[in-house]
Amino acid sequence: MRIHVLDRESGTLSQAWRYCVGTGRFELALRRDYQDSLALIQREIGFRHIRGHGLFSDGVGIYRPYEHEGTRGVRHAFTYVDQVVDAYLDMGIAPFVELGFMPAELASGDQTVFWWRGNVTPPRSWSEWAALVKATVAHLVDRYGLEQVRTWPIEVWNEPNLKDFWAGADEAAYHRLYEVTANAVKEVDASLLVGGPAISPGADEWMVRFAEFVCDRGVPVDFVSRHAYTSENPTLVPFGSYQKLAPATELLAQFALPREQLRGTPIEGLPVHITEFNSSYRPDNPIHDTALHAAYLAPVVAAGGDLCDSFSYWTFSDMFEEMGVPTAPFHGGFGLLTHRQIKKPTFHLYAFMARMGGRILARDDRCLVTRDENGRVTVLAWGDVSLSVPIAGQGAAFVLRSSVSEEAGNAWAAWKQMGQPRSPSRRQLDVLREVAEPARTHSRLPVADGRVELDLTLARHEVTLVEIDAVADETPPWWDEGRLRG
Amino acid sequence: MRIHVLDRESGTLSQAWRYCVGTGRFELALRRDYQDSLALIQREIGFRHIRGHGLFSDGVGIYRPYEHEGTRGVRHAFTYVDQVVDAYLDMGIAPFVELGFMPAELASGDQTVFWWRGNVTPPRSWSEWAALVKATVAHLVDRYGLEQVRTWPIEVWNEPNLKDFWAGADEAAYHRLYEVTANAVKEVDASLLVGGPAISPGADEWMVRFAEFVCDRGVPVDFVSRHAYTSENPTLVPFGSYQKLAPATELLAQFALPREQLRGTPIEGLPVHITEFNSSYRPDNPIHDTALHAAYLAPVVAAGGDLCDSFSYWTFSDMFEEMGVPTAPFHGGFGLLTHRQIKKPTFHLYAFMARMGGRILARDDRCLVTRDENGRVTVLAWGDVSLSVPIAGQGAAFVLRSSVSEEAGNAWAAWKQMGQPRSPSRRQLDVLREVAEPARTHSRLPVADGRVELDLTLARHEVTLVEIDAVADETPPWWDEGRLRG
Amino acid sequence: MRIHVLDRESGTLSQAWRYCVGTGRFELALRRDYQDSLALIQREIGFRHIRGHGLFSDGVGIYRPYEHEGTRGVRHAFTYVDQVVDAYLDMGIAPFVELGFMPAELASGDQTVFWWRGNVTPPRSWSEWAALVKATVAHLVDRYGLEQVRTWPIEVWNEPNLKDFWAGADEAAYHRLYEVTANAVKEVDASLLVGGPAISPGADEWMVRFAEFVCDRGVPVDFVSRHAYTSENPTLVPFGSYQKLAPATELLAQFALPREQLRGTPIEGLPVHITEFNSSYRPDNPIHDTALHAAYLAPVVAAGGDLCDSFSYWTFSDMFEEMGVPTAPFHGGFGLLTHRQIKKPTFHLYAFMARMGGRILARDDRCLVTRDENGRVTVLAWGDVSLSVPIAGQGAAFVLRSSVSEEAGNAWAAWKQMGQPRSPSRRQLDVLREVAEPARTHSRLPVADGRVELDLTLARHEVTLVEIDAVADETPPWWDEGRLRG
């Protein structure tokens, strides 16, 4: 049945989908491939913030104790912080600051997470921790200005509800960490934004208790955060894993939960940031590389903004080393881009979103229809749909359709056909980049009674973007294509 | 019937197709759009030389007479020459020098050609002309070195057989011009390459008489040159024209003629340069913008190298002003690229040629088959064809197909659907550049008995490039796509 | 005597000096050297607007009459306008629109000005002229938005008081032109800014009569404009000229005149734009290339903003062809930069201004002292001066001094020492760019009682910029340079 799209805007398209994107650990941002990828992402998508782990880990080198003439001192050093944040701002993206993990020399234990060994134990000195937090935040304010930094959310730690990420998943210890940290941030400036508890799925009670804790003790909190994933336990193979996925609606349910949980509490109405989401939480699951993945996430990205203030795709690039250095260009990494900038289908889902208009005309479970300030109507569809679309002007419309599917814009498929080269030649890289572009078709459709009739039939795992512009026809009266060959 | 391509190379693919490309008048090379376009051309095609008119015209400012204390002098100034030639060499392309037209102050008359008024009369002083030629060539040798400049052909004037280009089409005067000029060039260095007569089609007898003239008088000549076009007289409309085209084989016939004409003369065997060729000779004929044009020229570009030493497509860019400033992005210009780098189908014909291998395996009137030093087999096809292709290795081949046709890689068609916007917005320009890319498909075909069977069915006006690589399969034994969703 | 600079800001430093800069004719902006130069200018100086001649001249190709089926029509074509204005905005600079000269086919006569032949006769059809103006302004509004274009001043013609620029210097005809044009502009949108009469020096009575004319007839006018030069009649030599210059104060007197002339009229208080100024009005006077020139203009650039709303240096680049193609890199052109981006001393005068603070602390006839929002104090000096400068903080100040003079930052002097090569090699160009940088010295001065004592002794024709920053000393206690060698 044809959807009759009304010529009436039903609201603003939330920008929650682009508010934030995830990244590998902080010092990876020093890399050229990382920055080349982020520049491309910003050019074609344009996220507002970026969030990752490891700001305080040893590879960034902030916390630097020393001894001089028998006295201990700590130098806080921002050599790499400056290089990274300067580069971010030059690319038009700002930090979503995550405070963690623990510098080895400030740690109370030696438990680490990941191949790159982030220390996940509480500080051995709470005052040195507070000093570290204050010095870091104050440095950002000094260098970039309060006006700017007060728009950068500051999140305390990552997934403290998991034993891998916080020694013993000790909730009381996390509450203490949160309180000390939030107070340290506010000592720099009361207008800075601080939040938590950054929990993983499956720990919903943490959110409730976090709310009670901050309310009871009057601890500052400007937003709450949690993560969302839909994969179950993995089956492992060398350099890879397979997982069963829950339906995509499960992601939306997770996005919605914090607002529900906070309802009726004193902190009802605080911004809710889903500071990580993806299908699988593993960086070696090939699902991330597929056309299926874009189709799976399309309804989530299109609708998530109704349920929370941001949901941050984990992560923008395969330059990510939680499980070590990848051994092949496609290795199931989270990235929208592989190393060396091969676009995955999910990249295009986001690039399509970036071409949508600012106002919603219609949506259902197969599509989203928007209009921009110039009257362009845009349809993002992930299921077959027939639409009657209102369009200003008369005569005709120019219709551009861009698609990714099993067949189109699917570099992973081409790479498999190539025999999965682990070290593709420069030529193979060029070919993979070429075939990673969406298929584009264009046509001219009649506008009758201010409407264009659109029938979209989708291929397997297709996500498609249709852009419809009224034609202002300048074809001169003497144009006669029949005379082209004389 | 299937062509059984033998596993035996039948010769080297001549590089005559890329030896030279045409350009608008010399000082247009100062422009940024021109240089951006040429950089793109060089990146994706890679011509060796570039040839255009107007080196001596007033806009370049070489010939600069003055008076001082009652005495007349001439300064030869190379301000713009240096800017242009430096830029050319930086882009990996070298001049094919054309000596002309006449500086106004050195001219014997005031007849001009083109909107930009190139003076086409003989010099009023032969000695000053000779001095101008010598100073210019000597300057090039000084700045760029003899080793380099002696590989740059130097051509005397342009189409002197036409009254529009040489006052009265005076053949004796041209012979004198040639002699004076060739001698001036050789006075700089005897190893420099000089040639003519640069005639247009329809003046075949000029070639014969030119050969007689240089042979009789012992005038230096290192190559001969002529042009080739296949269009008849135009029907004009505002800002455009239509012309009947002869079959493409007519171009090949014109390419072949000089060798035939010189056979048996003392200069038999001299290099033959077709220093301009195209379908229509008019820069306002929409044929140049079409998919038909690529299909029309494909057999010419594929086979022309058998018949001459170079054939230079006229011209690489629509930045060209013989009839004034274009009034729309598509206006029937000669360019492989429009202003602002929208690729036309004929661009891709050349880009496809640039991806062919160096050795010929087979060819007929629908296709050309080559192989490169890595064993990659490449097919350029402009008609339906079935092939059995020898391929090293076994198991499988990765096949990448790139196509332009009425539907694909045809920005002109999109522009017409848009209503022919004369001043496209930045967004429209982006869309036109997007849809100008070829359609790309990829597949994996079995290799049986060292062969891949290929069946190519082409769309209307399609030109297609098929690249076939043996697969070195690295897929690990544990790969099981069926487990992707758990 | 030492100037005791008070720790009190006496006002804002007017930005009139950077409001606008001049350029060669419109289509030169298509050139790469032009754009490279402008990009450099914007990076190191940052002008707001750019103004030049020839928008309507034939090289831009806007006015395009045609005939079709016996009827005459006019196409207005913006191919090059878009390329230029898009590029300007990408570089952060906007047009100061000058409407002129006359398209040949719309002209009532054939009188032209300059080597490039700008037609300077009135339109043969006032309605077609009005249509041309409206179409052009409306196109800019369409493409760039009214919000933006309404900040771009639109000036009617150039120096109509000179017979070379306006046939017969016919004042009544200019008034008619102004009225028709201003009305046409306002028909597009009443908020657009239009003005005139763009007169050259020596025609002061034109301004008075222009004011009377517009007031009497109620013709729209949003600003008035005139030019300022201080050179007398030239003595000519080949490719050059010499002129006697009036003192620089004469420029300031010319800047001040329009406000004086309008005082008491109904248009008192309108913005006054000096839409061209320089020492010499000739593009072949070597004075423009000298260190003397920077020193001569320094007090003008430092103080001009008190007297008018803008004064536009004529011109930013030597890419300028009023008298033909330059025959040498230094040829007395107006440019702040030569072709190929060799900086002249006057470039640095402007670059120094761009590093001044926003608030004035002091000034006199040898220097200007400012402070920025970070407390940095900046001194621009063109004469010997001793200053006591207030500086926040204590202990010490870091002082950076940058200078151009006969000896330093004077590429022209190096070029003369090289023997005035007309076609410098790439190496010579590199050397010229190297020696064109200012001399930089740095020191650390004590801050006593919140003051730094500064004694500036200048070399011949020196202009110097001194930047003084309070030192926040982080030198660690263990630092001991005496131990450097063990």
Added chain:
Amino acid sequence: MRIHVLDRESGTLSQAWRYCVGTGRFELALRRDYQDSLALIQREIGFRHIRGHGLFSDGVGIYRPYEHEGTRGVRHAFTYVDQVVDAYLDMGIAPFVELGFMPAELASGDQTVFWWRGNVTPPRSWSEWAALVKATVAHLVDRYGLEQVRTWPIEVWNEPNLKDFWAGADEAAYHRLYEVTANAVKEVDASLLVGGPAISPGADEWMVRFAEFVCDRGVPVDFVSRHAYTSENPTLVPFGSYQKLAPATELLAQFALPREQLRGTPIEGLPVHITEFNSSYRPDNPIHDTALHAAYLAPVVAAGGDLCDSFSYWTFSDMFEEMGVPTAPFHGGFGLLTHRQIKKPTFHLYAFMARMGGRILARDDRCLVTRDENGRVTVLAWGDVSLSVPIAGQGAAFVLRSSVSEEAGNAWAAWKQMGQPRSPSRRQLDVLREVAEPARTHSRLPVADGRVELDLTLARHEVTLVEIDAVADETPPWWDEGRLRG
């Protein structure tokens, strides 16, 4: 006393000084700052090879054991190797391959060196080590071609004579490692170049025994290598160290030693590569940042090529982490450039060398005089000297002098004056880059009897480059600077 430089070339200037340069560990080459710095280095200096540690360390991720269905396998993965070597070649520099250290999972112990923990124990499996070497070298040959890779020297391990770098400094174990490795390399292709023993200073007997070992057992060896440093034991302060330096001649003595040691052995005449040299071997000794350092090394760089086939400055950039992340821009790192591309004086010593001619005219202990193919004479001086220089042409010479000293081109001095900011603002970085440029002066000297008389007086710790070009004077007869002001 004036040196009378004869007009006769006494030999070719050895390119040993630029044959190789050192770098921080392999994966640092993935960083953008690293690549920006290397690009700058290549543009202004142009080294041929680059050598650093850690190719086999875990951060590069080559050696990747796994288990599948109960069987152990090893994947050799080149993801980062390709990214780095592709980037190197794009910048015109090739690896000088160092094979080491030990992958953790292949190591026989857990002793590590450096903050980044390079494992320095022998392999637990010699066959797996040999397989790792073969796979890596074979991959390079596959990807880059044998013709290229056979010019890349391959060195076995680093400083095995030190217990920090090779467990127990076990000489027999090193000999075994060398033999296994050299044979593995030659199994890939016999034409590949392999060598050792890469010893540090103070272990001269290792070279002799290495020569005996390879000769006795017929182990392949294509070159020998050692290091050279002139600093004694350090005194430590927080984040820094001070050391006594031996005279610079000591470096030359170390360069000379291998040839002496090999004299009379069967491998006499093998190329000798000094694969690391510097004054101090510590990356936290401020000496590296000083003007003194350039002056100290100038005679070494000027003369070292007489004594060995290469001497590789350790290292090109401060992006180097042997002792952790630097806490300030100047921190005594080895780099020719700091992070973010501030040039140190020693950078300019190398940049000056890159501007020397190819033929030696004269040298002594204060200077080196060369001439290039265009007749330009170039003097590098590090002490006061008077010279009579032969110069082609007559009339005059253009003389460009570039200098670094305590006062000029000394960003470190400026940084100290600034108060040693550890996290300099963007403006401070810009200033530091500005003041890091050499002082440049230029003059015109008379040429009399084919000679220019040059008297060079140097400032404290000055290194100066003087470039002398004969002037081809094009100053026109009418030039009269006295008329400049009319």
